[in-house]
Amino acid sequence: MSNKKGVSRRQFLNYTLTGVGGFMAAGIVAPMLRMAVDPVLKASTDDEFQNVGISEDDLTNEPQRVEWVAEQVDAWHTSETDRIAYVFKNDEGEIIAHSPVCTHLGCYISWGENEDYPDQYYCPCHQGRFYKDGTNVAGTPPTRPLDEFEVKVENGVLHIGNIKS
Numbered sequence: 001m002s003n004k005k006g007v008s009r010r011q012f013l014n015y016t017l018t019g020v021g022g023f024m025a026a027g028i029v030a031p032m033l034r035m036a037v038d039p040v041l042k043a044s045t046d047d048e049f050q051n052v053g054i055s056e057d058d059l060t061n062e063p064q065r066v067e068w069v070a071e072q073v074d075a076w077h078t079s080e081t082d083r084i085a086y087v088f089k090n091d092e093g094e095i096i097a098h099s100p101v102c103t104h105l106g107c108y109i110s111w112g113e114n115e116d117y118p119d120q121y122y123c124p125c126h127q128g129r130f131y132k133d134g135t136n137v138a139g140t141p142p143t144r145p146l147d148e149f150e151v152k153v154e155n156g157v158l159h160i161g162n163i164k165s
């Protein structure tokens with residue numbers, strides 16, 4: 001009767017193949033996991049500002065419609081979306097960029113296109129109105145002001161970022 005201590009040839013092969021197999025599997029799975037998770041963990045950067053191709057000098061105290069194409073990164077998917085803002089300089093010389101999305105139910109507003117309210121934003125869906133500073137007009141459906149985009153000027157050119165929180 002044999003009373004062997006130690007590792008048999010069969011056990012040695014099992015341990016070795018399991019170890020090598022596990023190492024190879026980790027080498028395959030790790031990059032896939034990194035690719036899947038990495039974009040989610042990335043901090044947002046200043047690159048979220050987009051050059052909208054309009055000079056600061058071209059801005060007046062009258063809101064003007066500005067359109068641009070923004071690159072939108074959702075985790076690992078990048079797409080391009082059309083964006084719109086109404087941009088003007090207020091009495092203090094600050095640049096204001098309003099979102100065109102009505103805060104009632106999300107229709108698009110416009111500036112000065114309703115001849116009854118030439119100095120207001122107007123929403124055609126339910127006759128919602130906003131003053132030039134974005135405040136909702138009492139007695140119309142919207143119950144809060146328009147959203148505002150972050151803005152900055154670089155080399156004299158307007159850049160628009162995300163909605164202010």
Ligand code: FES
Nearest residue numbers: 102104105123128
């Ligand atoms: S969606 Fe603008 S008033 Fe209703």
